Amino acid sequence: MVFGASVQVVHARPAGQLQNASQIAARLFPAYRLDGGTVQLAGCALEDHLFVRFRIRLGDDREETYFADAQAKLLEPLQVDGLGLRDLETIPEPPEGWSEKRLDRLWEVVRRTISERTGLAEPEPMEAVCIWCRYVTGKLRFHFGAKTAEQAFAGWTRRLKAPPAxxxxxxxxxxxxxxxxxxxxxxxxxxxxxxxxxxxxxxxxxxxxxxxxxxxxxxxxxxxxxxxxxxxxxxxxxxxxxxxxxxxxxxxxxVCRACRRPAPVSADDPRIVRLTSEHPALEKWGRWRLSETATSYIVAARRWLRQGLFVFDKETLTLRAAAVGGRLASLEKLRKIDDPQSILETEADVG
Structure with a gap:
């Protein structure tokens, strides 16, 4: 069987199929709202894919139509409708490089499939419509001054929709x-x-x-x-x-809650052990109470007739601040002093 000699061959495309980059841009660009920005095509490649509609005579004046892709695989109705293969417009000539020998080879495979489905030994084609569906791949580039962003897109041009950026x-x-x-x-x-x-x-x-x-x-x-x-x-x-x-x-x-409410701790509390190792003079004080913040250890202690509050850096154990007062004074009434290290070490009462 040689198509074009005894069987009519028509070339067509889905109606409404976009054909070029300008049409692609016109379809996609309006979908985007850009506050102070612009959009352009940063790439657009168009490729024609072959599908064929075969009209077959079954005998007794009955006809049947089959659609196949370029690999001679028959299409399901949903695929046919999705590609728009039922609503066509003819084109004057096929894409460059087309040969009807390609259609002959495709038909040989399709013929065997149809024969298996219908039981006809030699299905007879009446017409072949070569349908050229255009597929596009590309990128959109969004410009906002010197800043840009890109969005890839791809799809059959007949039903192409703008993807979200x-x-x-x-x-x-x-x-x-x-x-x-x-x-x-x-x-x-x-x-x-x-x-x-x-x-x-x-x-x-x-x-x-x-x-x-x-x-x-x-x-x-x-x-x-x-x-x-x-x-x-x-x-x-x-x-x-x-x-x-x-x-x-x-x-x-x-006065913050940490300074007002230290809790009693024993001499073997790991925090007290660390502090007394770094500051041996602290061992001269007793009745320790301790509170802990994200950055500090706050130690309240008593010695003779005085009471002290010492603030140590949690990481370095550096003594950062101190306040003193009488033994019976509430912590809120203690007086902050300028030289905390001297108060920690001295044995003299501080009034």
Missing amino acids: TCPATGTPTYHLTQTDDARIAAAERIAVCEETGSRVLDSDLETCELTGKRVQAGLLALCPVTGRKILAYRLLPCRLCGEEVDPDCLEDD
Whole structure:
């Protein structure tokens, strides 16, 4: 069988199929909203794929239609409809390099498949329609000043739809791109405003101030070493005794909870052992009580007629601050001194 001699061969394409890069751009670009940005094609490769519609005579004036791909595999109805192979428009000539010998070879395989399905020894083709479906692969490039982002796309041009752009900052799919105040390209859905500075940032850049409830940039927050709460750094207040910048909610009379409420500990407490090893003079004091913050050990102790409060750096064990007072004074009434090391070591009473 030689197609084109005794059997009509028609070349066609799906109706409405996009044919070139300009049409591709016109289809895709309107899908995107860009706040201050532009979009362009950064690459667009078009390739024609062959599908064939065979009209077969079954005898008794009956006909049947089969669709096959370029590998001679028969298509299912859903595939036919998805590719638009039922609604066609003819084209004047096939793509360059076409030979009807290719159709002859394809038919030989299809013929055997049809014969197995119908029981006909020699299915007789009446017509072959070579349908050229165009497939595109490419990239979109979004420009925001000197910043760019890209999005790949691919598909059959007849049913091509714009894919959502992938937010470069968060990975969020979106059709609306914008920029943060520091020029990061991002999905508009992921933009938020810092309630402290008014800056447009990513929502993932914000955290909640646990004192005010404001959503603010993480860099504006500081961790209270006593309560562990994240608070706007400028809202922290110093403890009058230990000097730590702390959560206002843990202060009473300007003294933090850690300084007010140390708990009794024994001499073999590992923390006391570390401290007395580093500061042997501490062993001259007794009745230790200790509290611990994220950065400090706070030790209250008594010696003779006086009482002391000593603040040690948790990592280096450096003595950072001290306060003293009478033996019966409450910790809140102790007086902070300028030379903490001398108070730790001296045996003289401090009034």
